[in-house]
Amino acid sequence: MRTLTGLLQNLSPQVRQYMVITGNxxxxxxxxxxxxxxxxxxxxxxxxxxxQIAMLFLLYEFFGVVTNLIGGWLGARIGLNKTMNxxxxxQILALGLLLIPSAMLTVPWVMTAQAISxxxxxxxxxxxxxxxxxxxxxxxxxQLYRWVALLTGSKNTLxxxxxxxxxxxxxxxxxxxxxxxMVLMLLTVWTFSLIKLKQDLGRxxxxxxxxxxxxxxxxxxxxxxxxxxxxxxRDVWFVVALPVYLTSQFDxxxxxxxxxxxxxxxxxxxxxxxxPKITSRQSSAPPTxxxxxxxxxxxxxxxxxxxxxxxxxxxxQLALVIGLLIFGIIFAINSSLHxxxxxxxAREDGVSLDVGFYYMANAMGRLLGTVLxxxxxxxxxxxxxxxxxxxxxxxxxxxxxxxxxxxxxELSSA
Numbered sequence: 001m002r003t004l005t006g007l008l009q010n011l012s013p014q015v016r017q018y019m020v021i022t023g024n025x026x027x028x029x030x031x032x033x034x035x036x037x038x039x040x041x042x043x044x045x046x047x048x049x050x051x052q053i054a055m056l057f058l059l060y061e062f063f064g065v066v067t068n069l070i071g072g073w074l075g076a077r078i079g080l081n082k083t084m085n086x087x088x089x090x091q092i093l094a095l096g097l098l099l100i101p102s103a104m105l106t107v108p109w110v111m112t113a114q115a116i117s118x119x120x121x122x123x124x125x126x127x128x129x130x131x132x133x134x135x136x137x138x139x140x141x142x143q144l145y146r147w148v149a150l151l152t153g154s155k156n157t158l159x160x161x162x163x164x165x166x167x168x169x170x171x172x173x174x175x176x177x178x179x180x181x182m183v184l185m186l187l188t189v190w191t192f193s194l195i196k197l198k199q200d201l202g203r204x205x206x207x208x209x210x211x212x213x214x215x216x217x218x219x220x221x222x223x224x225x226x227x228x229x230x231x232x233x234r235d236v237w238f239v240v241a242l243p244v245y246l247t248s249q250f251d252x253x254x255x256x257x258x259x260x261x262x263x264x265x266x267x268x269x270x271x272x273x274x275x276p277k278i279t280s281r282q283s284s285a286p287p288t289x290x291x292x293x294x295x296x297x298x299x300x301x302x303x304x305x306x307x308x309x310x311x312x313x314x315x316x317q318l319a320l321v322i323g324l325l326i327f328g329i330i331f332a333i334n335s336s337l338h339x340x341x342x343x344x345x346a347r348e349d350g351v352s353l354d355v356g357f358y359y360m361a362n363a364m365g366r367l368l369g370t371v372l373x374x375x376x377x378x379x380x381x382x383x384x385x386x387x388x389x390x391x392x393x394x395x396x397x398x399x400x401x402x403x404x405x406x407x408x409x410e411l412s413s414a
């Protein structure tokens with residue numbers, strides 16, 4: 001820890017804060033990805049149906065919706081450093097709840113632990129994304145895009161590592177051993193974050209009223225709705241349907257499933273960090289709603305391609321793997337575009353209010369996608385999940401067209 005402290009002291013205050021925020025976010029994401037894979041594989045191994053597994057995440061996603069609304073308001077009142085550290089502390093609590101004897105590890109207990117983890121995850125994410133707005137000069141949109149893309153992409157890369165770690169630890173040390181290792185790691189990171197994170201980060205000058213949690217900006221409302229359908233489109237086939245399909249239809253082992261999905265998310269994260277370079281080939285100007293519309297239409301074709309290959313039995317395993325890789329690349333660009341647009345359009349004072357509202361919609365999309373993933377897969381199969389995914393993406397594309405073409409200052413005052 002002393003060596004890390006010495007390195008941080010040689011950097012500018014903005015970069016130091018960015019690194020502390022990113023490190024905090026990285027550590028949290030690693031455990032979040034591992035926990036998700038542990039729960040899916042462990043309870044599938046115990047004989048739970050896809051819909052039952054999806055229900056384990058119901059409170060996780062529901063409380064993500066609530067947390068983003070309240071968390072944005074809370075961050076503006078008490079500071080993003082506090083909300084970020086509260087999130088990390090709650091994740092430690094959620095993991096600790098899963099260390100009880102196996103006989104007591106009932107579905108309601110796991111759902112409660114997942115609910116706390118959902119609160120923790122969205123407090124942490126909202127704080128990290130909002131904090132970047134406060135560290136970048138108002139007119140530096142290209143730098144803002146790069147920093148947002150780097151934070152988001154690196155986070156998802158580590159989430160992929162977490163997926164792999166979850167499957168590996170389940171095979172090596174079992175469910176409880178994996179949970180204990182993550183608790184000890186997070187306690188170390190939490191201690192460092194409590195000491196080093198700036199005390200007044202993101203605190204609003206005027207204490208916002210609770211009614212301000214709902215955005216009055218039409219641009220942010222349309223972007224939030226597009227985000228809801230975009231992430232619903234991903235999770236409707238990725239969260240439950242895909243891992244169960246790979247295990248049951250292709251007879252892949254838990255470690256193999258965890259490794260494959262981990263590699264997918266790692267690649268997805270790398271592409272997110274490269275999104276500014278990829279989109280700047282079309283235009284040197286910062287992205288707009290039209291940019292998001294174009295990339296969403298490209299994305300919509302991918303699940304339809306996979307569904308057609310599975311329907312006509314055209315090398316299903318190869319088609320699914322290749323299709324998933326293509327989907328990951330294009331989805332990563334879409335996600336980075338959305339992440340930049342919300343940070344750019346958010347108000348300067350009380351940025352977490354707008355970002356919190358936006359990630360509330362993100363959590364709503366995950367909640368919808370998670371429930372549909374279990375239900376549609378169990379009732380109709382993976383092909384139906386993919387068709388619903390394509391339909392959701394088209395809706396997200398159309399909503400992106402409605403985002404007004406205004407400057408960030410005009411949007412902030414809307």
